Amino acid sequence: MGTILFLVLAVLTIAAALGVILHPNPVKSALFLIVTLFLLAVVFVLLEAHMIAALQIIVYAGAIMVLFLFVIMLLNLQIDDPDRGRRQVVLRGLAWLGGIILAVELALLVRGGPAGNPAAAPAGYGGALAVAQSLYTDFLLPFELTSILLLVAVVGAVVLAQKQRRPTIS
């Protein structure tokens, strides 16, 4: 039962992920990304990692992607850039390079990772209590550093968004 569910989910997730990179319309691509993130959250639920699943939806599917959509819809991408052809070749090359590096990393991780049986994890390891305990004990320093990083990013965004105070020409 669990395996069948996982396989169905995996196929759907990969299909949605392919949709992100293959669909010509950027808005549809972003929507496919939302579907991918949502399905990933369901995979997390299957792994009993309820906390991560909820956060995945709240943070990624529910907040960040809304802003993505927002920007894409507002920008209404223009395609009359003269340099577009040459730039696209470079970008494609970079994308392939990045993709290959990621694939190799993934393969190495899968081979060298713990020969783990996910079912062997202790009960409730994905609940709020277990996640909070490991975050605030073992990973306290990285956690706090991340929050400082985010705070700096927020301050930076506020500074950038401030209206420019130019001297007025009378």
Place this chain on the structure above:
Amino acid sequence: MGLIEVGIAGVKALAVLLMVLNLSAILLWVERKGSALIQDRIGANRANILGIMPFNLGFINTLIADPLKLLTKEDVVPKGADKFLHFLAPFMAVFPVLVTFAAVPFGDQLVIGDTVINLQVADLDIGILYVLAMSSLAVYGVVLGGWASNSRWSLLGGIRGSAQMISYEIAMGLALIGVIMTFGTLDLQAIARAQGHHFFGVIPAWGIIYQPLGFLIFLIAGIAESKRVPFDLPEGESELISGYFTEYSGMKQAAFMLSDFAESVVVAGLATTLFFGAWQVPFLFRDGFHFPGGAIVALPHLLIVVMQILSFTIKVFVLCLFQILVRWTLPRYRYDQVMDLGWKYLLPLALANMLVTGVAIVLLG
């Protein structure tokens, strides 16, 4: 899982779904009649099915006539609209709102023989996060409706709606953190149970006593999330015709309307669960009433369960009525005022609330 368990789960899911849908439909009527009452009009009084009803059955007529009218209206898809997304948007608006109630407990436990039935569709230990996750998805109906319609008014409404919903989600989440800190759990049923005792034996220990400011912020943010007056800028009839659902007609438009009403039911349901003792009845315990002064009235189990469900329903309904009252009392904000209220007042207040709650917990143990 046996067949009986699946059956029970199905019945519970259906019951909660019907409760939200029925409450939304009743609210639609209450809104029409209530607004009439407030504005000194008569309100909906013309529904008379086929002209053959000998008398006006009041709200039952309207309840049947309104959906029938909407169902039979022409469904218009504007030229140049993205047909698939235009079709999808109303579903995206309704679905997250309807599934939110799954985590909200509407009673304690029903014991029949050896079977213990939790009166909650999904017993999640991260209940509040589930609710926040689903309500954060509700924004897509607005965004897609606004974008896919290929209309400037729709797009402007959609942009206003999504900006507003994201802004108030933050204040709402931070207001809820105070509640989570107070009760020390994310499980809505556990929060409901924790509100069962009484201060000095007389005052029910409901969440609002611990978190009055949290409740205020939550309610304001909740009304803003459901895009109702005084926060109905995404709709903004006076400048945007109907905002993000300008280009919708018939049942799809009704779906958007339904999602707004269902959202206020959800806000009321959450406020009840977190701040007004959920299904708790004052002085009612598992074996009957324990009045202050020592008087005990023992009651049968089934009656207690019915009273709990009734208590929950009544509280939700009263909070819904309050939202309607607010809607027909206050004028609409200006858009910059909406943003100011969310970011400059509610957000810092919610943060301060968190801080005070934390200090209080440390000091009082």
